[in-house]
Amino acid sequence: MAEPQSRQYATEEEAQDLQPVADPASRVAETGTSILNPAAPAFVPPQHGLPLQAPQGFVAHDPAPGFNQLPAPGFRYPPPPPLAILLLLLAYNPLGEAPTYLGCRFTNRLQPHSSVPSPTPLLSGKKTLNVESPSFTPSTLQSNKKSTFSTQAASAAPFTPRGPGGNSASQTSQQNMDAPVFNPSNIREFQPQPQNYDLGSTGSPNASTHDAGYSLDHFNMAPLTQALAPPVPFNPYAVNDHSGIPNQGATYFQSQFPSALSPPQYHLYAPIGPYREDLMPYQRVTHDFFMSERLRDELQKKSHATLQTMPNSPLPQLEKYHSLFPLDTSNRKNTAVFGYTSWVYKAVSSKDGKYYCLRRLEGFRLTNEHAIHAAREWKKVLNANVVTFHEAFTTRVFGDSSLIFCHDYHPLALTLYEHHFSPQQGGRGRGPTVVPENILWSYICQISNALRAIHHAKLAARCLDMTKIIITDKNRIRLGATSILDVVQFESSQQRPLADIQQDDLIQFGRLILSLATLTQPHNLNNIPQLLDTLPMKYSAGLRDAVSWLISPPRPGENAKHIDTFLANISQHLVTFADVALRADDSLTSELSRELENGRLVRLLCKLNTITERGDHAGDSAWSEHGERYPLKLFRDYVFHQVDESGRPVLELGHMIRCLNKLDAAADDRVTLVSRDEQTVFVVSYKDLKVMVDRAFNELVKRTKQAQTSPAAVNMMPGL
Numbered sequence: 167m168a169e170p171q172s173r174q175y176a177t178e179e180e181a182q183d184l185q186p187v188a189d190p191a192s193r194v195a196e197t198g199t200s201i202l203n204p205a206a207p208a209f210v211p212p213q214h215g216l217p218l219q220a221p222q223g224f225v226a227h228d229p230a231p232g233f234n235q236l237p238a239p240g241f242r243y244p245p246p247p248p249l250a251i252l253l254l255l256l257a258y259n260p261l262g263e264a265p266t267y268l269g270c271r272f273t274n275r276l277q278p279h280s281s282v283p284s285p286t287p288l289l290s291g292k293k294t295l296n297v298e299s300p301s302f303t304p305s306t307l308q309s310n311k312k313s314t315f316s317t318q319a320a321s322a323a324p325f326t327p328r329g330p331g332g333n334s335a336s337q338t339s340q341q342n343m344d345a346p347v348f349n350p351s352n353i354r355e356f357q358p359q360p361q362n363y364d365l366g367s368t369g370s371p372n373a374s375t376h377d378a379g380y381s382l383d384h385f386n387m388a389p390l391t392q393a394l395a396p397p398v399p400f401n402p403y404a405v406n407d408h409s410g411i412p413n414q415g416a417t418y419f420q421s422q423f424p425s426a427l428s429p430p431q432y433h434l435y436a437p438i439g440p441y442r443e444d445l446m447p448y449q450r451v452t453h454d455f456f457m458s459e460r461l462r463d464e465l466q467k468k469s470h471a472t473l474q475t476m477p478n479s480p481l482p483q484l485e486k487y488h489s490l491f492p493l494d495t496s497n498r499k500n501t502a503v504f505g506y507t508s509w510v511y512k513a514v515s516s517k518d519g520k521y522y523c524l525r526r527l528e529g530f531r532l533t534n535e536h537a538i539h540a541a542r543e544w545k546k547v548l549n550a551n552v553v554t555f556h557e558a559f560t561t562r563v564f565g566d567s568s569l570i571f572c573h574d575y576h577p578l579a580l581t582l583y584e585h586h587f588s589p590q591q592g593g594r595g596r597g598p599t600v601v602p603e604n605i606l607w608s609y610i611c612q613i614s615n616a617l618r619a620i621h622h623a624k625l626a627a628r629c630l631d632m633t634k635i636i637i638t639d640k641n642r643i644r645l646g647a648t649s650i651l652d653v654v655q656f657e658s659s660q661q662r663p664l665a666d667i668q669q670d671d672l673i674q675f676g677r678l679i680l681s682l683a684t685l686t687q688p689h690n691l692n693n694i695p696q697l698l699d700t701l702p703m704k705y706s707a708g709l710r711d712a713v714s715w716l717i718s719p720p721r722p723g724e725n726a727k728h729i730d731t732f733l734a735n736i737s738q739h740l741v742t743f744a745d746v747a748l749r750a751d752d753s754l755t756s757e758l759s760r761e762l763e764n765g766r767l768v769r770l771l772c773k774l775n776t777i778t779e780r781g782d783h784a785g786d787s788a789w790s791e792h793g794e795r796y797p798l799k800l801f802r803d804y805v806f807h808q809v810d811e812s813g814r815p816v817l818e819l820g821h822m823i824r825c826l827n828k829l830d831a832a833a834d835d836r837v838t839l840v841s842r843d844e845q846t847v848f849v850v851s852y853k854d855l856k857v858m859v860d861r862a863f864n865e866l867v868k869r870t871k872q873a874q875t876s877p878a879a880v881n882m883m884p885g886l
């Protein structure tokens with residue numbers, strides 16, 4: 167705590183400048199610390215025989231340089247560091263009452279030579295504080311400190327906290343006048359007892375000590391407090407002007423913050439985690455402030471694929487769908503799955519303008535009306551791993567009798583077969599590559615989820631073919647082509663119990679995983695036991711058991727297998743999968759948050775651009791050039807058309823976004839707008855600019871509403 171006294175300074179000024187903490191406030195704070203710490207020496211007496219004339223505002227026990235000497239003329243104590251104030255408050259706030267931080271007491275205390283008279287007689291002259299005061303010896307302090315300070319507590323003057331309404335100044339004065347000559351032996355050592363600090367609601371200065379639930383004996387250190395205090399003593403009990411502030415220690419800190427939260431700063435971005443690994447500033451690029459490049463690229467491509475059209479398409483228009491676009495990349499006619507050649511198209515609905523996937527079964531003749539109604543049951547299956555079915559109908563627009571199934575369209579989807587077996591995709595021309603076990607488990611979990619939804623809807627998938635399961639995102643699969651076999655095989659499936667068909671689903675499921683795990687083409691899955699035996703060479707025994715359970719039919723006497731039983735057996739993999747999915751969800755939310763404000767800024771830009779440079783409005787050809795519109799034009803220049811000293815364009819995206827955000831948030835910051843000829847200068851706040859934007863835009867809206875000529879403009883208005 168103390169600076170070595172042997173420290174030498176070149177000049178007196180330097181000594182003053184370099185004085186360590188000669189500040190009474192911080193000294194008091196340090197003293198306070200030592201008081202609170204019973205192990206620390208609480209008092210260091212002077213070692214010389216000179217009578218000590220304690221200067222005003224100087225702490226008598228201060229062992230720091232300057233303790234034995236008066237401060238040089240002109241010495242000014244530096245203001246107390248905030249930490250010192252905090253410690254002071256903690257040390258001197260045993261009742262937990264909140265002192266006034268900005269009150270004049272601190273100010274006075276920081277001006278030891280001020281003309282403010284000290285109301286503390288104990289400190290004001292040798293009459294009260296004198297080194298000849300008896301009975302303190304440091305050796306005693308070191309060897310038997312406790313007994314020195316704690317034996318005479320009984321004789322200590324009782325402490326009387328001042329009530330808010332009382333004449334506190336006179337009371338203090340009277341109390342101090344009555345106090346005996348300073349005698350440290352009369353002082354009882356402070357024993358912090360934190361459990362007594364819980365004052366509850368009765369801990370106000372007005373409350374009696376009994377009511378308060380603690381003993382004020384612990385605070386019977388008024389003489390010491392006053393002896394160590396600066397000329398204007400700090401007395402937290404005198405603070406009685408905190409109306410509404412509960413008298414608890416913690417409330418002091420609470421009072422530093424406004425109780426009501428400030429409104430959020432809408433012009434600031436608040437990134438939401440999880441974050442990318444730390445990047446050095448030079449590694450950051452503009453895209454770091456927005457959605458990741460990978461995701462943007464992916465979405466961009468999907469959007470492009472969705473909007474892709476075929477000029478001069480030979481494909482016909484359907485009654486309810488138009489702009490058909492073929493999704494089959496192979497031209498082969500395959501009848502293996504449905505018994506009919508099928509074609510897949512992307513199409514736009516004439517009803518809602520959205521994109522759908524149409525699957526056409528070529529040459530299908532509907533013989534039973536009920537068959538097509540069977541497909542309707544699939545409308546109730548809404549599952550993340552099933553492509554949603556919308557409708558089925560027949561048509562002759564293709565020149566034959568075709569059956570059409572309409573499902574959700576997932577741009578850039580690939581079938582599982584294309585992904586893992588096609589040379590162009592998974593194998594990258596080198597043949598199929600081993601599918602990692604975690605991906606296989608992910609597929610197992612997702613297909614189980616789909617089957618559970620389907621079976622619980624009293625339906626069966628019937629078609630778990632690798633060419634009819636699509637991958638719509640990374641490792642994200644969905645059962646497609648649902649409902650088709652319900653119609654096509656309507657007659658035959660009427661004769662089979664649903665449980666049997668569901669049992670087939672499980673077997674097909676097992677074969678699918680086995681095919682992927684062994685990279686065997688589905689039509690080559692002949693020797694299943696042998697293939698199962700090869701599984702443990704690449705995968706865990708658990709995977710082998712799961713596949714084997716699915717493929718093998720129930721033994722005689724056993725109940726039929728059920729997807730729920732399977733799900734129960736793979737529960738730990740389901741949990742892992744859920745965790746992966748949730749983390750992916752977090753990361754997407756984080757990506758989304760980066761784009762949070764973009765829509766807002768685009769709307770603002772649209773507004774701004776409807777106003778600036780407008781050729782003619784209400785017969786006024788210069789409408790956008792004068793009045794409130796003119797500063798907006800200059801603001802547009804300020805944001806987008808800035809040049810540097812050499813006249814080169816400034817293209818700082820941060821500047822543009824910052825300005826637009828401030829405008830949108832109507833910030834109080836002001837901006838200087840200069841006309842291009844430098845003859846006009848406006849100093850205007852963003853708040854004012856926002857008002858101008860709104861007024862000018864509303865003027866346009868009003869006129870548009872009157873005329874009702876432009877549906878486009880009317881459509882734009884609600885969004886803005």
Ligand SMILES: Nc1ncnc2c1ncn2[C@@H]1O[C@H](COP(=O)(O)OP(=O)(O)OP(=O)(O)O)[C@@H](O)[C@H]1O
Binds near residue numbers: 493494573574
């Ligand atoms: N709902 C859908 N949304 C978007 N694309 C789809 C959808 N369903 C299928 N596709 C895509 O259409 C293409 C053709 O699908 P299809 O089922 O005909 O596969 P295939 O391998 O050609 O099978 P097949 O040999 O039986 O014709 C595939 O690339 C598939 O990813």
